[in-house]
Amino acid sequence: NAGVMQNPRHLVRRRGQEARLRCSPMKGHSHVYWYRQLPEEGLKFMVYLQKENIIDESGMPKERFSAEFPKEGPSILRIQQVVRGDSAAYFCASSEQGLKTQYFGPGTRLLVL
């Protein structure tokens, strides 16, 4: 059973470009969570999704950030018009249902030049 998969593992963007981060949950998991880790800090919750639904987006910045988890395919975290402050590691986690253990992917390290 493959773990949580994220791609790309590393992403370089110039200011103003768009970044798309993908997350495929573990097999059988229908709940996805996105976290951001700024340098030298712990992870901060961004958003929690189930298939086709956003359950909790209280940690998402109000502008430029969006997330989706379609019926088919991976979950996508999209950052429009990236700025240098968006440089961070973005981790995805999945669980088989709510209030169950979250398993983390290897992360996508975004660098904005």
Place this chain on the structure above:
Amino acid sequence: AQSVTQLDSHVSVSEGTPVLLRCNYSSSYSPSLFWYVQHPNKGLQLLLKYTSAATLVKGINGFEAEFKKSETSFHLTKPSAHMSDAAEYFCVVSAESGTDKLIFGTGTRLQVFP
């Protein structure tokens, strides 16, 4: 609001000596508590979790943690450190009862010297 405080940003031990990584939590309800480990440039791996069953929780790789409600602590221990234990360790609490949001501590970087 729930929170976790990791009391040490860095801990250094010699191989073969005990490890103690300290964590205190604040919660208005009976929390779920976790320890995750992050090796350099890798994802997070769950070491162990406490969910109101036994207060002494055994995890992988010889780690264990004890939930002490009176001290609001959930310290992580290991009797004998191994070089491969060198990593960043995060103490984590569930944000609220009935939600999936996790709150992470700022991390403790463990160094193991030969």
